[in-house]
Amino acid sequence: MKQSSTVIRLVSLIALMLINTTKVHANTTVAQSTNIENNSKPNIIFYLADDQDITDYGVYGNEKVHTPAIDKLAQEGMLFNRAFTAQAICAPSRTQLFTGKYPLKNGAFANHTPTKPDISSVTKQMRELGYQVVLAGKSHVKPASVYDWDQEWEPVPKEGVPRDYIPLENIERYFKSATKPFVMFITSKYPHGKYFDVKNPEVEDIKFHPFDSHLKSDKAYIKKRAGYYRSIAEDNTQIEHVLKMVDKYLTDNTLFIYSADHGVSGKFTVKDIGLNVPFVARWPRVIKPGSTSGQLIHYTDVLPTFMDIAGGKQDSSMDGKSFLPILEGNDAPIHQYVYGIRTNQNIINAHIFPSRMIRDKRYKYIRNFNALEVLDKNLTDNPNINVFIRQGAMKHKDEPFEELYDLDNDPFEQINLINDPQLQNVKQRLKTQLFSWMAEQGDILDERLGNLPIISAPLFKLDQNRPPLRTSVSKEHQNILKPEDYYVIEHWENKK
Template identity: 25%
Template sequence: MKGLFRGLILVALSGLGSTLVNAQKNEAPNIIFIMSDDHAYQAISAYGHGLNQTPNIDRIADEGVIFNSATVTNSICAPSRAVMLTGKHSFRNGKVDNHQEFDWNQDNFVKQLQENNYATALLGKIHLDGTPQGFDHYAVLPAQGNYYNPDFIINGDTTQIEGYVTDITTDMVIDWLDDRNTDKPFCVLYHQKAPHREWLPAERHYKKYTKRTFKEPTTLFANNEGRGTAAQTAEMNILSHMNWAGDSKISPEALEAMGIDENSDWGIEAWEKNLGRMNKQQRASWDATYQPIIEDFKSKYPTMSKEQLTKWRYQRYMQDYLACIASVDEGVGRVLDYLDQNNLAENTIVVYTSDQGFYLGENGWFDKRFMYEQSLRTPLLMRYPKEVEAGQKSDALVQNLDFAPTFLDYAGINIPTDIQGKSFRKVLNQEDENFRDAVYYTYYEYPSIHMVKRHYGIRTHRYKLIHFYYDVDQWELYDLSADPDEQTNVYNSPEYAEIKEQLHQQLTDLRKEYGDSDQLQQEHLDRYINTVKETMSGL
């Protein structure tokens, strides 16, 4: 009898074990979606450009997958975030530029998760006006936010928090994870302000990075002669269009003493706004590091050529920009360590991305907006130990359009039919080799800062076709295999006539598939012009 009884217990325990395994298998994944602002893929060491080291972000790639051809649908801050939330192109979710209002009443993937028993939070930068919807808890920066002693809107109430914004945002994420309802799976949008312009690093990093010299891009002095009017007239040049005080951190007093022309944009307002946030201790430390840089520049400036000035300003740009990223990388490490220490890593999807790419001196530029590679492409790294094999590299043409359906897919939630993106879960499981043949891109914010003309286009694995319109009517075609730096427009080359015809047809088909049209573009243009007029009349 004892043996029979013992056997029955073992059978029962065996069945229970099987049930527990199945329960674990079917357990909804947690999601940590990390988005920085203007983080160029060139500034993540896993991409191999050699500018800087990001060991914690790289860890996501080592333990999961790195995407080499991830892109955005509209390379500008707020519209990119709207696409990420809704899974719909800008012309469908309504947020085509930084000026138009965002309708929070429309559906987003976090609302869907919240309705399906997820604990949800939004912490950091969102840059979408109105009250966030879909979140049990939110603490967001007003508009662009500030690096030092920032204000946060926490569930409707605004408060100033002393410290450095990147560290504060990470603290908030870890605090929320500690306090969350552990009976539910969670989704937290962990969104850093850094490395958005103007670049103010943390003390521990600017003391190191201001002493470093960084590799220049091969196209730093490119003249854009092989491109069209848009590239030649954009106002994104490091020497000509960066401001001196806000961007390069040269004090107004020094600029006046050097006799630098005020028409070159001193950026005094940015200087006063950013450094004015600092307390006495923070400002004293800042001045102790940056004042010697200013004095050294004053002594060299009178004899510097334009080429030397460009090189100097490029180094100043990289020192501050990459120092800001160092804090972001540390924050990622803290969160990954938290997951490990609390036995959460196995069933937690971790994504690292940016709202778009950024120019780090390529073509002599900073900023984004163009459909050219540095701004079209965005970093994307993802791990999910429970399902995704480590060490993968993918060339799939995924977009920020695809985050919403992918997260819903993993959560076991039906993807709404109006979502225009596609789940890339099968790509991660190496089950979809032909995920997408081409991506569609649109940019609307012109005339405006940086003066990048309105355009739309298509990118395949090898080719890119762009149409610039409104005050021009120009087409550009690039062969990314033969010309990865996109220096030569081959649109009128007989050699590419057949390719051009194919791309035009693909573009027409994609616009029809997504529901874009010239008429819709004109409607958005009219709305933009009216918004700008209303803003100007209110000044």
């Protein structure tokens, strides 16, 4: 009798354990499927910093900056060494992410200008594949008809810091309540200036490179860099908050990508310090922790990759290609070349000095279309236009018409090899491919000298001296350009 009672109790205990195990499994299953209708489709989060050099992360070799969140992200995922944007400036860089097209093709190749109104951006493309598309933070893109976010939250003021914060409360609320797969772009205002005011910075606290080593005794530069470093640390704090929320509320079927829209030290240029961007991806179910890739990838690849992940096919007009195979461990090339452009009109310090570049894994070719050495061939029969063509050439008087760099041996592009007799075949190959690409893009420039259109920049006019313009136009040259002097970009003039 005693033995029978013991057996009954044992059976009851086993049954209770099985029930509890089932409950735990059920709860785990519910937790794992929370926020997503179809668990095979991952959530996708893209965190974008603003104006940060690839050289200014611990994981990219700068031990003097505070970036533990990104360093840890790289340990848990994949670090890309050759990721690029085509333009080292805010709006044109972002439009590539959102459209899969280079700025010349999507139409926003000057800052503060709109994308062509007939383009289907990430909002429409991913919505058709069952995703919600969300922007949390800085926008800087237009028109709203192209970028019609399902949810959009602007940056929020925060005391004691120089820039607005990302909308952390909205992000957390969304993570907790989302009922279908989503793509969320979290777009920070950091470390873009205005920077923190760091008191009495030391030169030993700053890491220098060939492009700024001559400034080691410049106190103003050291103070500015110290403030920039402090702003990087503040952005790291924001990222830490986001990653904690991701790990708390979302499943491990979540792709998290970190990048920065361009480098501040190469802003407005086509140097790698401006165009080569940090790019780190974590996806626990897919990406091998601690992996790296040296393949060329580009911001135009981001949307095609997202569409590939979601089970769709990219639009044939897109310039990018999916790098999903690289994330999955197949580290094979997807591009032989990437491209970059510079448009110095419609910026605060507006002038005429457009450039184009092409780059493979080792070599880079640059064409500066209004270099001083070809100025005479660019002048027109219109003296008013010639005033500003001359000004642009003089502002960049030390930049040659053509540049060629061996990036394996000269990553900071200090030694121009354009006349090296052993590299003439490389030069010709890159130059031919660049002008072929420009024609495909519908570029307003081509290989001819003397073809230097002055674009109808809507905000910062070449012949005006109003704030915040810094061109210092002399009185005699103010308001001398007429509408017919400009090359009109139709969708800039008639934006909706």
